[in-house]
Amino acid sequence: MISVRNLTKRYAGHTAVNDISFEVDRGEIVGFLGPNGAGKSTPMRILPCFLSATKGTASVGGFDVFKDSIEVRKRIGYMPENVPLYDDMRVKEYLQFRAQLKGLRGRSAKRATGEAMDICSLQEVRRKMIGTLSKGYRQRVGLADALVNKPDLLILDEPTNGLDPNQIRQVRELIKRLGERHTILISTHILSEVEMTATRVIIIDQGKIKASDTPQNLIQRLQSSGTVHLEVKGQKDNIIASLEGLSEVKSVTTKNSQQDWLAIDIQPHSNVDIREQLFALAREQNWPLRELYRDTASLEDAFVNITGTKP
Numbered sequence: 078m079i080s081v082r083n084l085t086k087r088y089a090g091h092t093a094v095n096d097i098s099f100e101v102d103r104g105e106i107v108g109f110l111g112p113n114g115a116g117k118s119t120p121m122r123i124l125p126c127f128l129s130a131t132k133g134t135a136s137v138g139g140f141d142v143f144k145d146s147i148e149v150r151k152r153i154g155y156m157p158e159n160v161p162l163y164d165d166m167r168v169k170e171y172l173q174f175r176a177q178l179k180g181l182r183g184r185s186a187k188r189a190t191g192e193a194m195d196i197c198s199l200q201e202v203r204r205k206m207i208g209t210l211s212k213g214y215r216q217r218v219g220l221a222d223a224l225v226n227k228p229d230l231l232i233l234d235e236p237t238n239g240l241d242p243n244q245i246r247q248v249r250e251l252i253k254r255l256g257e258r259h260t261i262l263i264s265t266h267i268l269s270e271v272e273m274t275a276t277r278v279i280i281i282d283q284g285k286i287k288a289s290d291t292p293q294n295l296i297q298r299l300q301s302s303g304t305v306h307l308e309v310k311g312q313k314d315n316i317i318a319s320l321e322g323l324s325e326v327k328s329v330t331t332k333n334s335q336q337d338w339l340a341i342d343i344q345p346h347s348n349v350d351i352r353e354q355l356f357a358l359a360r361e362q363n364w365p366l367r368e369l370y371r372d373t374a375s376l377e378d379a380f381v382n383i384t385g386t387k388p
């Protein structure tokens with residue numbers, strides 16, 4: 078659906094994106110993740126032909142972004158950062174106007190507007206002036222605008238920016254539902270955002286792509302250490318010797334002990350989950366056990382690990 082090759086965008090003296098290449102397949106929900114100023118919005122503006130590139134190529138649905146802009150625009154619904162809207166238009170009137178701009182006429186423009194308002198739960202505010210709407214509703218009007226002509230690809234630049242947690246949840250649910258019908262490229266600087274919605278994450282930092290993988294794989298890469306914490310009661314030397322006797326165990330470190338309880342960190346050899354063996358061992362040895370858990374990494378850890386900075 079999207080193919081970007083060696084794309085570079087330079088502003089006077091400043092390189093916003095530097096030689097990036099990526100693909101997005103039909104049906105994917107791809108999340109651009111990176112801190113402010115990383116270079117997320119720049120390719121998102123280039124794809125719908127709002128911005129030229131300094132170098133490189135880009136295509137959408139097989140059409141060249143720089144040569145076939147009309148065909149490309151037909152296929153993209155773009156929701157820019159900070160959704161620009163006409164405050165003195167009513168919601169329905171605005172969406173119909175947008176549908177007409179996108180080439181829909183008469184009844185089909187009306188029908189498309191109705192459907193977009195249904196999808197984005199806007200019917201109850203359809204007669205309201207856009208200027209009077211809450212940020213959450215404005216964001217949904219922006220989404221309805223992006224999808225009114227049923228484009229194959231939705232490009233949504235920080236769609237949950239500035240929303241309260243409730244509104245974020247609603248917009249996130251909506252994006253997930255939209256993903257059933259559209260290919261989506263979405264950007265955010267909030268990790269949990271992509272962890273929950275995206276099928277693939279592209280980490281961008283300082284104008285470069287640092288990683289591209291599923292959220293699960295990014296997290297798993299970090300879990301290769303997968304330390305397990307165990308707290309059991311018993312004779313210390315005996316416990317340590319038994320644990321070190323397990324073939325999957327690389328190292329055993331005892332932490333503080335409270336009375337007879339022994340807190341232990343166990344490092345497995347590779348990315349194996351040894352909790353089941355540990356439980357079996359404790360049962361076999363009759364060690365009372367009061368804690369057994371494995372460190373779970375988050376996408377935040379992945380991000381810090383890959384870029385060395387927090388998003």
Ligand SMILES: Nc1ncnc2c1ncn2[C@@H]1O[C@H](COP(=O)(O)OP(=O)(O)O)[C@@H](O)[C@H]1O
Pocket residue numbers: 088089091092093094111112113114115116117118119120
């Ligand atoms: N019109 C512009 N003129 C000069 N520099 C810009 C312009 N737009 C963006 N930049 C710079 O390019 C870099 C990347 O910007 P952007 O793609 O908007 O990042 P993000 O969306 O991740 O915050 C930033 O350092 C930003 O300051």
Ligand SMILES: [Mg+2]
Pocket residue numbers: 114117118119158234235
């Ligand atoms: Mg941005």
